[in-house]
């Protein structure tokens with residue numbers, strides 16, 4: 204459902220979870236960029252920011268636009284009050300933010316990731332082995348969800364027994380209780396509580412018996428920095444790593460695959476030169492951003508793009524819209540694996556909160572596509588492929604992606 208008067212749109216799709224809104228949000232973004240690039244959702248304290256330059260400006264001015272939802276007078280996300288694990292680095296501002304972020308970032312530097320590549324390849328290979336003899340597979344369940352889950356569990360030193368709670372907690376597609384039913388909220392809070400309890404037990408264990416996993420590193424850095432073991436703080440940041448690192452990759456890989464399969468010339472180029480894989484993945488993230496937006500809070504009465512924004516308002520920065528801004532990306536809707544300025548995409552955020560897990564996501568995707576394209580010749584959409592999108596207000600991904608490939612090549 205679309206409203207023709209942008210300045211009076213009480214039913215703006217942005218407040219979905221309407222399935223139609225989530226299915227194709229791009230025409231709305233395009234219209235907002237053209238006609239109301241900074242706009243208030245009537246009747247709410249939410250302001251939408253949709254142009255690339257404005258999104259970048261908001262990210263780069265944390266003194267004006269805070270990441271801490273407590274600065275708003277009207278809570279947007281009541282999970283925060285009920286769930287003690289939720290306020291990790293992603294909700295912190297300077298100067299508290301950087302040391303907390305560094306404590307995690309140092310475990311995922313590109314140099315450290317060289318050590319993890321064999322582990323990631325082993326997981327990818329094992330997943331492909333499960334279906335390589337069948338000639339077809341369903342990518343979401345059989346590949347893109349287990350991959351980041353297995354990688355994260357191995358990095359954090361979790362075992363098979365933890366799979367259920369890690370999966371239940373990290374694969375829930377919501378963002379903000381404002382968007383989902385009471386029942387779904389309760390379920391989410393239940394997962395978060397159970398996960399929070401288990402995570403705390405694991406952290407205490409790592410404090411007492413450090414291992415060679417990154418959770419032990421987070422604990423050690425926290426003790427070094429604060430002079431004691433602040434387990435609630437480490438849990439909050441470790442929770443951000445979990446929640447940020449699994450569902451995003453789980454969505455990004457099928458989206459990139461579908462884009463490739465729908466653009467045979469691009470697929471051919473990548474198959475002919477696997478060195479294009481990293482850039483192909485960045486371009487796929489630009490075209491289909493797994494995280495559509497994140498919120499900030501106006502610290503004081505301010506103005507953006509000529510629109511007055513009051514203190515405490517939510518400022519929703521739309522990565523997915525900035526990524527299709529024609530002022531920055533020529534022919535922005537086209538999927539072009541050789542796009543020169545693809546690095547300007549906003550799908551990993553921008554500024555001080557730039558995704559701390561980006562090097563890991565890039566590693567997982569590179570290894571995944573190297574192996575998928577090498578081992579599954581003739582990869583194509585299965586004839587009965589159903590590629591509906593998840594009905595989430597903030598995450599973009601496919602519910603399933605049925606694929607086929609040539610068997611006789613094996």
Ligand code: HEM
Nearest residue numbers: 292293443447448451455497550551552556558559560564
């Ligand atoms: C394709 C995959 C991914 C996408 C699209 C993505 C997207 C994002 C975005 C847009 C932000 C900025 C949030 C903001 O500014 O409010 C962010 C931050 C973050 N991401 Fe990712 N992410 C991905 C993978 C990962 C992975 C693999 C991890 C962990 C292993 C991770 C952990 C985090 C954390 C902890 C933050 C907060 C950083 C901070 O506040 O300084 N993400 N991510």
